[in-house]
Amino acid sequence: MDVAGTGALFLLCVLFIFFFSTFKMYRKQRELPPGPAPWPFLGNLFQKDVLPLYNSYLKLVKKYGPVFTVWMGPKPTVVLCGYEVVKDALLGHAEEFGGRPDIPLKIPGTSGFGNSDEKKWRELRRFTLSTLRDFGMGKRRMSDRVQEEALCLVEEIAARQGQPFDPRSIITSAVSNVICSVVFGSRFDYRDKVFLEQIPRVTDRIAFFRSFLGVVYFAFPKIMNYLPGRHKNIIAEGQKMYTFIRERVKSHMESLDPQNPRDFIDCFLIKSEKDQSHNEVIFSHEDVAMTVLGLFVAGTGTTSQALLYSLLAMAKFPHIQAKVQQEIAEVVGTHRPPSMEDRMKMPFTNAVVHEIQRYEKSSAETFPRAMTRDTEFRGHTIPKGTSVIPLFTSLHFDPLRWETPEEFNPGHFLDEKGEFTKRDAFMPFSAGKRSCPGEALAKMELFLFFSTLLQNFTFQMNGEAKEKELLSLNVDLLIKNTYPPIQAIKRPL
Template sequence: MSGSSILLLAALVLLLLLLVWKRRGSRGLPLPPGPPGLPLLGNLLQVDKKAPFTSFLEWSKQYGPVMTVHLGPQRFVVLTGYQTVKEALVDQADDFTGRAPVPFLNRIVEGHGLAISNGERWKQLRRFTLSTLRDFGMGRKRMEQWIQEESRHLLDSLRDTKATPFNPAFFLSRAVSNVICALVFGERFSYDDANFLRLLHIIAATLRFASSPMAQLYNLFPRLMEYLPGQHHTVFHNMGELKVFITKEIRRHKETLDPDNPRDYIDCFLIRLNQEKDLPASEFTYDNMIATVLNLFIAGTESTSNTIRYAFMLLMKHPEIQEHVHEEIVSVLGQHGVPKMEDRKSLPFTDAFIHEVQRYMDFAPFSVPHYATKNILFRGYIIPKGTVIIPMLHSVLRDENQWESAWTFNPDNFLDENGNFKKNTAFIPFSAGKRSCVGESLARMELLLFLVSIVQKFHLSTPGGPSSLDTRPEFSSFVKAYAQYELIVTPVD
């Protein structure tokens, strides 16, 4: 054998050993399997750019429910199916509480706030946020009354359309946002407030961009993207406007603060900040306050308003379901009764419809990415520290082992044979475990009270008829983005 052949053989053996070593973690256990990829790019070119979750779901059929995918320089471990996601987020909750430092989000909040923080910062801010929002009525009677009052404003604005076509997006976001504004800022804003509308436009555009292929490129190559032109620069500039608004609100609260009578979330944060200003380990800082208020403002506006907008679309797409929901509501409340949370038990089909909207809409198919803050042993594999973890909520909400009609819209998924509402543990649109959405109880209350009050009073239609509506997302990644449509609301009372 020639010298060159020996060198080539040695190089091949070395490469093989290197590949085997890379497939094993620090405990000698293998990484989860996954599709082969290209150097530097990994599996990036193989992914559906408009709906990456569809590629992941297809790969999981070959490589299993725990799978490694490389996108650019970043390693991802993808978890699919209800049992796998539950085992990670609930049964091994302490191992999977880490939140990935998503570059796009991190660029906006600069590492501060609740949404993508970890460790002591996350623990302090989550505990405080949950207790404070509950103190101000989240999930309780006081919050119910606020939503009922906001519903009246929304119903009046819908009547003013006089049965002419309109885009419902900002009608809904104004109403839903005012609920979180009452909790966080202690006030609601007029639907005609130009500054308020500007902020809602920024939030909607930012969330839509966050699900675009361009945003995913930013997340994979943030340093490079900072030097390239594109819409991301406009988004970051506009988000600066939102932070300026929040900073002004905090300043206004500080000037009128009465420590004995806190009015809202910001007041409570300011009081806690003053109490702990000399504690080095305290996470109650102005930067964390601005970022957390931003987290609440955005999450409390777009997710619920988009869900209601999608519910409208499904009601128009399925006129027989709209008629069934309306008849049930009127049979319980009449034409003029004010919806209350206690009515839910008497509205099983309506409750099932709302749950099925959330399941079928699948608003955040990836959830917010988790992160291995240490080496994690899971199902015989090692997930190395620094790995981004994707608990695919899409795969849970479409798990054929959990849902009779996994791939079609069918409220019967939440009804038993007697027409009573039926719970399903695989219903986790708000995620599960210790990083589940802090505003889940608020969102549930808003969805029921807003939707019932609207379907009670109006018949919903669209100029082009049911066939003109496309319930599929235009593109989807961080969240699903759906096409705009025109709505006609015709009073039925």
């Protein structure tokens, strides 16, 4: 066949795929909750009045109700908005909304927490939670580790001597060291070259999958893998990060003492060896690396970004920062670092930490859940396998649940007496069976790192960033992965 014939055949194949995919889209559209009309094949991807959802959901809810469908390319995704709807789905229908679609992360396989095998996921989660608790998750032992790391971070920031600097690397390294001490059995020096190579790989990866290009990649992974672009670099760097984990797993295998497990990897390897005698192997050696990789990325990226965001918030609202520092001085003083026992005596500081998480808008479009069976929900039928996004921004900015949702207001978490109060519509770690397994550790880290930093420093911003809205700085950090220079002025002790 000549070149012209080959080109014509290729064009026919493309047209066939396009029309077949479009036909399936419009046929399936009738089975789903209503939503904005999708373009053929592309869905709602390039419709600015639809994506990103955290910007457009209010208009969509007003037009279609709190349960609506958007199309990520030819794939439908049902979006859940508002506290009552999200609570009903994740807690009232936990099993039905408890699946996970295949996520094309392109790191060797689909093992670990990222796979959609329900039985395997349950076993891995149960084992991980149990083992993390054995190594002090949520206990005094873990609190001591975080305190020690926080003091190392204070020393590192103090070395900047009040000069403007980008804190992303050292903040992320400090947070990462906490989970590293659990999974690897040791922390890393902030100047360790191999360790420092992993930090941007984590943050760039998270930022990519929250970006528009990340959404496009999730919609068309097979097509995107043939095209050049940033996603190629993200995949390549992800492979290097996986190699970093595999090398440590291999080292653990060579020095493993089944009678004296040192860390999470040892415990997993011991469990894996026992599992080899069963007909159905769940804890394979690949699962060790993939599960550790999941813990490393989650334990490094999300908490560090919340902590970085907290410094921007304090620099943006110096009167709130001063009030936090006053409470720390009254409760803790200057001769010891804050502890978890202090949290109940520091309601304002605790409220500020919670408000930082509430106010942090982010895109969750690339990490949906999936329906495990056909389900009737709120007057709609949602077919098995359909991707679902519980939009937590819609909870955290719901005017029916918060007095001043568009304002940064720690008073949302304080009662009339100034005591800390919980809010039902606060779900930064999700809820139900797919809630974050590291929630207890993340809460501990956020409070201890934040209070220790505020005990020692006053944070300031200069230049253009000082004039930016906090939500705009939030988007810059989470999506664009940029951070303005910040000053840490040492406080007198």
